[in-house]
Amino acid sequence: MRVSDTADLWWKNAVLYCLDVETYMDWDDDGTGDFPGLVQRLDHLVDLGVTCLWLMPFYPTAERDDGYDITDFYGVDPRLGTHGDVVELIRTAHDRGLRVIVDLVVNHTSDQHPWFKESRKSTDNPYRDWYVWRSDTPPDTSDQVVFPDQEDSIWELDEKTGEYYLHQFYKTQPDLNVTNPLVRDEIAKIVGFWTQLGIDGFRMDAVPFLLDTSGNGDGEAARLPDPHGYLRDIRAFLDRRTNGGILLGEVNLPFEQQLEFYGGADGDELTMQFDFIGMQATYLSLARGDAGPLATALQGRPATAPDSQWATFVRNHDELTLDKLTEPERQEVFAAFGPESEMQIYDRGLIRRLPPMLGGDPRRVRMVYSLLFSLPGTPTLFYGEEIGMGEQLSVGSRLAVRTPMQWTSGTNGGFSRAKAAKLPGPVVTGGYAPEFVNVADQRKDPDSLLSFFRLLISRRKECPELGWGSFEVLEQPHAAVLAHLCSWDDGALVALHNLGPEPVVVPVDLDGCGAEHLLADLLVEGTTAVDAQGRAELALEGYGYRWLRVVAPGTRRLL
Ligand code: NOJ
Numbered sequence: 001m002r003v004s005d006t007a008d009l010w011w012k013n014a015v016l017y018c019l020d021v022e023t024y025m026d027w028d029d030d031g032t033g034d035f036p037g038l039v040q041r042l043d044h045l046v047d048l049g050v051t052c053l054w055l056m057p058f059y060p061t062a063e064r065d066d067g068y069d070i071t072d073f074y075g076v077d078p079r080l081g082t083h084g085d086v087v088e089l090i091r092t093a094h095d096r097g098l099r100v101i102v103d104l105v106v107n108h109t110s111d112q113h114p115w116f117k118e119s120r121k122s123t124d125n126p127y128r129d130w131y132v133w134r135s136d137t138p139p140d141t142s143d144q145v146v147f148p149d150q151e152d153s154i155w156e157l158d159e160k161t162g163e164y165y166l167h168q169f170y171k172t173q174p175d176l177n178v179t180n181p182l183v184r185d186e187i188a189k190i191v192g193f194w195t196q197l198g199i200d201g202f203r204m205d206a207v208p209f210l211l212d213t214s215g216n217g218d219g220e221a222a223r224l225p226d227p228h229g230y231l232r233d234i235r236a237f238l239d240r241r242t243n244g245g246i247l248l249g250e251v252n253l254p255f256e257q258q259l260e261f262y263g264g265a266d267g268d269e270l271t272m273q274f275d276f277i278g279m280q281a282t283y284l285s286l287a288r289g290d291a292g293p294l295a296t297a298l299q300g301r302p303a304t305a306p307d308s309q310w311a312t313f314v315r316n317h318d319e320l321t322l323d324k325l326t327e328p329e330r331q332e333v334f335a336a337f338g339p340e341s342e343m344q345i346y347d348r349g350l351i352r353r354l355p356p357m358l359g360g361d362p363r364r365v366r367m368v369y370s371l372l373f374s375l376p377g378t379p380t381l382f383y384g385e386e387i388g389m390g391e392q393l394s395v396g397s398r399l400a401v402r403t404p405m406q407w408t409s410g411t412n413g414g415f416s417r418a419k420a421a422k423l424p425g426p427v428v429t430g431g432y433a434p435e436f437v438n439v440a441d442q443r444k445d446p447d448s449l450l451s452f453f454r455l456l457i458s459r460r461k462e463c464p465e466l467g468w469g470s471f472e473v474l475e476q477p478h479a480a481v482l483a484h485l486c487s488w489d490d491g492a493l494v495a496l497h498n499l500g501p502e503p504v505v506v507p508v509d510l511d512g513c514g515a516e517h518l519l520a521d522l523l524v525e526g527t528t529a530v531d532a533q534g535r536a537e538l539a540l541e542g543y544g545y546r547w548l549r550v551v552a553p554g555t556r557r558l559l
Pocket of ligand 1: 065069317318
């Protein structure tokens with residue numbers, strides 16, 4: 001193994017951290033989080049150990065989709081700061097060894113974007129073809145809408161010209177027309193603009209929707225002839241403009257289709273993709289106390305090109321979607337983790353955070369994060385997970401998990417000194433309120449969840465075999481246990497996770513190992529002997545977890 005490789009392909013063993021500037025830290029006391037506030041909190045992130053920030057949209061917006069409805073792709077929402085503040089953030093983050101990626105939301109614009117305002121003026125407006133219009137009555141598309149609580153069609157009649165425009169998301173988010181070369185040029189300019197300011201890549205929103213040009217009509221001529229060729233072009237452009245910039249794509253599709261978005265064996269499209277399948281299988285496994293669904297999902301992940309990578313997660317900023325489970329499976333997860341209708345959304349997801357779903361049981365919460373950090377792929381955190389924040393169900397939408405970050409036990413959780421009414425949303429109340437869950441208290445407590453995250457992240461960084469290596473589920477007799485082995489060159493790591501409440505002893509069989517090997521615990525002190533046949537017996541508490549390095553004779557790795 002060449003440790004230097006891990007620097008070139010930095011995303012393969014990174015730890016990503018997603019945050020919204022608006023809800024992270026308010027430095028000018030106007031109630032809205034801002035870039036100067038985020039800069040003040042970078043050292044929390046360095047201390048935590050994450051290596052790359054993903055900033056949710058911070059552009060000027062009409063605020064109909066929490067910033068995902070953009071009115072100027074080149075601007076900065078004035079409530080959050082200026083271009084100068086963004087540059088200061090990037091500069092300071094880089095000084096601390098943190099990379100920064102930003103959301104690239106070019107499937108659609110806000111309906112308040114000047115391009116759309118022009119486009120809807122007349123059928124011969126120069127911007128008409130920047131969006132997707134049809135003059136005939138659209139068919140029933142109610143089964144295609146993403147937000148069924150608000151929309152019943154992906155086409156909206158625009159009174160002025162009597163034609164319909166395409167909107168895969170809310171009707172306030174008209175889809176851009178990427179068959180138009182002027183739109184493609186503009187998207188390249190947007191990519192070029194932010195990379196020129198020094199960012200390290202993009203989280204790319206809604207990629208399959210961006211590439212799907214079927215809304216342009218039935219004729220092949222109307223569509224983008226080679227959608228994946230277009231994605232390759234964006235990647236090639238980013239590669240030319242940056243030194244190792246990444247495209248992390250949102251592609252919630254079955255694994256085999258995701259492979260196409262990596263560019264298959266060539267790996268020349270998206271650099272990374274979220275593993276939605278593994279995430280959903282994790283919740284099914286947790287609900288059942290049976291590692292089987294997760295093991296099946298992990299074994300079903302197709303091999304990617306060596307430089308491509310999966311982004312793993314247990315929570316993101318959207319609904320916790322369970323859309324890839326079968327209906328009975330989804331109902332099992334709902335019953336276990338979100339039985340009340342106010343906890344569910346769109347008939348497919350939950351608006352809760354992990355700790356409340358697990359009844360606040362610290363053993364289970366830690367076990368799940370240990371699992372996340374031990375799986376192959378790059379772990380991706382959503383702000384507040386490191387302290388075990390809960391959700392605010394009374395918000396009643398995806399925003400329930402986008403509440404202000406909880407820094408202290410003081411007013412507004414230390415997020416802002418403004419009046420509560422001026423904040424972007426309520427601070428969490430109840431058992432997960434800042435009084436009980438905050439950074440300041442946990443920083444000083446070696447037994448806190450925050451301290452546990454620091455440990456996990458530092459061990460994770462020492463184990464590049466997790467991000468780079470081969471993955472194997474180890475056979476063992478306990479259904480509740482996931483035992484897996486990640487190996488890469490001279491490194492191998494065994495991880496054990498008990499999804500059930502009963503203590504167990506797990507026999508493992510390690511091919512190629514013998515009595516000269518040793519298993520060294522990485523999360524606690526301790527070693528376990530391996531016998532001449534490569535077998536070892538490992539005890540696990542209920543909801544227990546262990547990471548064990550396979551120590552070969554003469555190794556020079558530090559233990
Ligand atoms: C996916 C984003 O994650 C979500 O928050 C947003 O509403 C839609 N794309 C539309 O941009």
